[in-house]
Amino acid sequence: MPHLNTTLGLISSRLVVKFLFSVLTLFFPISLTAVVESPELSRGSKSQLDADSSIVSDLTLEEKVGQLLIVHFNGKKINYDARFLIEKVHVGGFVYFEWANGLEDPIQVHRLSQSLQDFAELYSLPLFITIDQEGGSVVRLKKGFTIFPSNYALGRTKNPEFAMETAFAIGQELRAVGINMNLAPVVDVNSNLKNPIIGIRSFSSIPTEVAKFGRMALEGYRKSKIIAVLKHFPGHGDTEADSHVSLPIARHDKKLFEEIELYPFAQLSPNADAILTSHVLLPAWDPDNCVTFSPTIIQGLLREKLGFDGIVMSDSLVMQGLLSICPSIEEAAIRCFEAGHDIILLGGKQLAHKQTGFELSVEDITRIHQALVNAVKQGRISTERLDASVNRIVRLKRKYSLGQIENLRDNLHLLGTFENKELAKDIAKQAIQVMHTRVDLPYSKPLKKVLVVAPEAIKKEIENTNLSKIGEETKFFYYQGFDPKISEKNQVNKLSLWADTLIVCSYNAWKNEEQKEMIFNMQNSKKPLFIFVLNNPQDSTLFSRATVILNTFSPDRNSIQAGINMMFEKSDIYE
Numbered sequence: 001m002p003h004l005n006t007t008l009g010l011i012s013s014r015l016v017v018k019f020l021f022s023v024l025t026l027f028f029p030i031s032l033t034a035v036v037e038s039p040e041l042s043r044g045s046k047s048q049l050d051a052d053s054s055i056v057s058d059l060t061l062e063e064k065v066g067q068l069l070i071v072h073f074n075g076k077k078i079n080y081d082a083r084f085l086i087e088k089v090h091v092g093g094f095v096y097f098e099w100a101n102g103l104e105d106p107i108q109v110h111r112l113s114q115s116l117q118d119f120a121e122l123y124s125l126p127l128f129i130t131i132d133q134e135g136g137s138v139v140r141l142k143k144g145f146t147i148f149p150s151n152y153a154l155g156r157t158k159n160p161e162f163a164m165e166t167a168f169a170i171g172q173e174l175r176a177v178g179i180n181m182n183l184a185p186v187v188d189v190n191s192n193l194k195n196p197i198i199g200i201r202s203f204s205s206i207p208t209e210v211a212k213f214g215r216m217a218l219e220g221y222r223k224s225k226i227i228a229v230l231k232h233f234p235g236h237g238d239t240e241a242d243s244h245v246s247l248p249i250a251r252h253d254k255k256l257f258e259e260i261e262l263y264p265f266a267q268l269s270p271n272a273d274a275i276l277t278s279h280v281l282l283p284a285w286d287p288d289n290c291v292t293f294s295p296t297i298i299q300g301l302l303r304e305k306l307g308f309d310g311i312v313m314s315d316s317l318v319m320q321g322l323l324s325i326c327p328s329i330e331e332a333a334i335r336c337f338e339a340g341h342d343i344i345l346l347g348g349k350q351l352a353h354k355q356t357g358f359e360l361s362v363e364d365i366t367r368i369h370q371a372l373v374n375a376v377k378q379g380r381i382s383t384e385r386l387d388a389s390v391n392r393i394v395r396l397k398r399k400y401s402l403g404q405i406e407n408l409r410d411n412l413h414l415l416g417t418f419e420n421k422e423l424a425k426d427i428a429k430q431a432i433q434v435m436h437t438r439v440d441l442p443y444s445k446p447l448k449k450v451l452v453v454a455p456e457a458i459k460k461e462i463e464n465t466n467l468s469k470i471g472e473e474t475k476f477f478y479y480q481g482f483d484p485k486i487s488e489k490n491q492v493n494k495l496s497l498w499a500d501t502l503i504v505c506s507y508n509a510w511k512n513e514e515q516k517e518m519i520f521n522m523q524n525s526k527k528p529l530f531i532f533v534l535n536n537p538q539d540s541t542l543f544s545r546a547t548v549i550l551n552t553f554s555p556d557r558n559s560i561q562a563g564i565n566m567m568f569e570k571s572d573i574y575e
Contacts, residue, residue, distance in 0.1 A: 052394045055125070056387055063124070064390045065372045066090025068337065070128055070313075071365050072347035076102035078115040081362045086120050086127075089362075089369050092393060093128025095347035096179070098140055106144040106177050106415050110408040113178025117403050125394065126403030128227070128343075130181035133170055136200055136554040137535060142460075145173050146420035150554035151186055152200035153431035155213055162427050163203070164216035164223075169420045171224025176411035180402050181227040183276060187214040187264040189237040196511055197242045199536040200553050207263035214268050227400055230268055232278035232315060233302060234291065235261025243279040243321035247290060254284045266306055273396055274311035275302065277341070279321040289339070292322055292332075298340030311392055313343040318360055329364070330371035337372065337381060342389040344368075421558075428558040432566050435533070435540040436549040442569030443530070443548070447471035451499035453492055453522070455507050455515075456480050458534065461557040462505070470568055471501060482507055483514035492518055502529045506539040507555065519543055532563050 056064070070093040073081045085091045094116060096103060103109055113129050120127045131140050136150020148166050167185065174182055189210050190202035203213040214230070221228035238261060239248035252261065269275065277291050277298065285301065286294040292314055302308050314336050315322075317329055326332040333344050346368065349359045360368075375381045397403075434441065450471030454462055456478040468474050477495055479488040496502060502522050509516040520543070523529055528547045533539045534555040543549060550567055552559040 048398065049395070052391055052398060055394050056390045059390065061376060061383075061386075062369070062373055063090045064386055065369055065376065067092040067125065067390050067393050068342065068344050068372065069093075069365065069369065070095055070130060070343055070345050070347065071360070072097055072100050073362070074100045075112075076104070076108060077112055078119060082116060083119055084362055085365065086116070087123045089366055090124050091127075091365075092125075092343065093130060093181070095183075095345065096129070096131045096140060097348065099349075103141055104143065106408065106412070109141065109177040109179070110405070114405050117178065117405055121403060126397055128181050128397070128402065129179050130183055130227075130229075131174065131179050132183045133174060133179075134184045134186060134201060135166065135170070136556060138201060139556070141173070141177075144415055146170075146416050146424055147556045147558065148424045149428045149431060149552075149556055149559050150200040151203045151213070152190065153427055153553040153559060155203040155209055156431040156433070156553055157427055159430070160212050160216040162423070163213040164220040165423055166427070167217040167220025167228070168224045169220075169417075169423060171221045171226035172414045173416075173420075174226055175224060176406070176408065176414045178405040179226075180400060181229065181274075182221065183229045183231060184221075185214055185217040185228065185230065186232070187211070187230050187268060188232055188235055189260055189264065191237040191260055192240060193536070193538050194240045194511075195237060196240070196508075197244070198237050198239075199508075202237060207260050211264040211267040214264050215271065218268060218271055225400060227273050227396065229274040229276050229313060230265065230272050231276035232280075233265050233275045233312075234278070234282070234285075234297060235265065236278040236280055237261055239280060241321070243315070244319050245321065247279060247281055247321040247325060249281045249283070252282075252284060257282070257284060265302075269302070269306045269308045269310075272308070272310055273399070274313055274343075275308065276313045276315055276345070279315055279319055290322070290325065292317075292341075293326075293335045293339050295339050303340060309392075311342045311396055312340060314341045314345050316345045316348040318346065318348050318358070329360070330368050333368045333372060334375045334380065337375075337389075342392050424556075424558045425562070428552070428554065428556070428562040429565070431553050431559065432562050433537075433551040433553070434548070434566065435537070435551050436544070436546065438547050439528075441548065441567060442565075443567060447501050447568075448473065449499045450474040450501045450503060451492075451495050452476045452503045452505075453495075453518070454478055454505035455482050457482070458505060458507065458555050458560075461555060461560055464557045465561045465564055467503070467560070467564055470503070470564070475499070483512045484518050485514075489514065489518045489521070493521060496522055496525050496527070500527060502527050504529065504531050505555075505560070506531050506533045506535075506543075508535045508539065509542060510536060510538040516542060530567060532560065532567075534560065 066089050069091045071091050072095050132138050135148035154163050186201045188198045188202050189207050190205045203210045218228050238250050241248035279292050281290045286296040291297050317332050336344050459478050523543050523545045531546045531549045533551045537551045540549045540551050550563050552563045
């Protein structure tokens with residue numbers, strides 16, 4: 001790689017001044033007679049838009065192309081790779097992951113965000129710093145933050161105000177640590193129970209409810225001054241494949257698709273700043289191209305029919321569902337932009353059986369950047385089309401005053417507050433559903449020898465409940481992944497002989513055959529079996545001989561504790 005310069009770099013100080021000027025004019029319009037009003041988020045006046053265009057005109061081709069890219073790097077603090085991506089690739093932003101960036105606690109996350117923005121100030125425009133902090137099963141920030149139940153749990157409460165309060169709380173906590181964009185809310189409709197990737201990430205199976213809760217979530221994020229990203233346009237709900245692994249196909253006709261899957265996006269797009277698309281094939285709309293590569297869907301449906309003029313972002317190109325139909329990731333990036341996207345997401349790991357763990361290196365990202373630059377030079381991508389996207393990006397960065405990170409010490413009081421925790425507990429409690437019971441609840445018989453079986457993935461959540469206090473003696477067995485190995489199932493069988501009461505946390509057993517078989521075996525022991533269904537409620541239809549089956553609709557600590565309280569009447573606790 002080229003040596004990193006320590007000089008001002010490729011972006012001139014004049015450009016930095018222009019961007020700061022653009023931000024300032026958002027709050028202080030240049031008019032001798034103007035009355036300065038409260039700083040509301042807005043698209044901007046003509047003078048602000050002119051300033052945005054001036055910034056774009058000062059960018060080189062390479063800098064413009066870099067702004068299209070949101071990437072990840074491996075490091076708990078800023079390092080050579082991150083500096084190279086900012087200075088030489090001119091990336092528009094970064095997406096955080098636990099496995100890549102640690103995300104150990106608020107202090108570490110804030111320091112990382114601050115150092116990235118400080119370095120970007122020397123060489124580039126302020127960065128989008130984004131994350132998936134949906135709540136429920138998709139949570140990146142844990143220690144020191146409030147973990148909220150899933151969207152489906154929110155929908156179960158029938159109270160859309162909870163969606164606004166949750167989004168506002170999440171947004172405040174993100175902003176406190178320098179994150180300015182959340183890849184949320186999910187506004188897919190949970191219209192297919194066999195969908196392996198949406199499920200409890202959706203607010204509801206009813207389109208109007210999804211739109212209602214989605215609207216309130218957008219309002220909450222806007223109040224917290226966090227960029228919200230609606231996903232996964234135009235709807236990922238009625239599919240039966242995981243786009244991380246293979247390409248899903250939605251076979252609705254246009255009319256039915258518009259009435260169900262598209263409905264929330266059509267209702268919410270006028271109020272959205274950004275929309276993330278899906279790697280899904282919709283034959284009724286475009287039989288030849290998946291959404292990511294479809295001008296018909298991005299330009300024709302989203303831009304023209306729905307009138308959306310905000311940021312259109314791709315889902316990560318590092319997904320097997322997309323790469324399986326494209327000769328290279330460089331070509332995928334070009335086709336993605338040609339289809340009408342403004343931002344190309346390149347973060348994450350490829351989840352394919354033979355390539356689990358594959359991720360893009362700095363060299364890969366550099367090569368993708370160069371391929372896009374070449375596509376412009378060769379006329380495949382027009383400069384007008386490129387400038388239009390970069391203008392949208394600059395406009396959004398100016399609108400939300402990106403780059404301005406507050407002192408963490410001043411915002412520690414916003415993190416993991418008592419009010420946020422009480423909100424999360426209230427949502428979890430109202431969402432609980434007793435699906436099936438053969439006994440009166442709460443269960444009143446003394447519990448002596450209790451066996452609790454659950455996936456290793458939720459061990460920390462369970463440890464932060466009082467499940468260990470349910471019986472006189474309680475043993476826990478955690479298995480790896482979501483499909484236990486034969487040796488693990490044998491161990492569960494042995495422990496079941498010891499126990500007089502069995503508790504199991506079911507986690508998508510409907511699509512994990514070994515897990516389902518293990519729970520069947522526990523059911524056949526004829527001992528009291530209490531099942532907490534923590535994810536897709538389809539699991540609750542599988543085990544008819546269980547003593548009690550309870551849906552929490554979320555695998556977070558508050559939801560598990562709410563289930564314990566309903567089943568065994570134990571008071572919940574916080575450390």
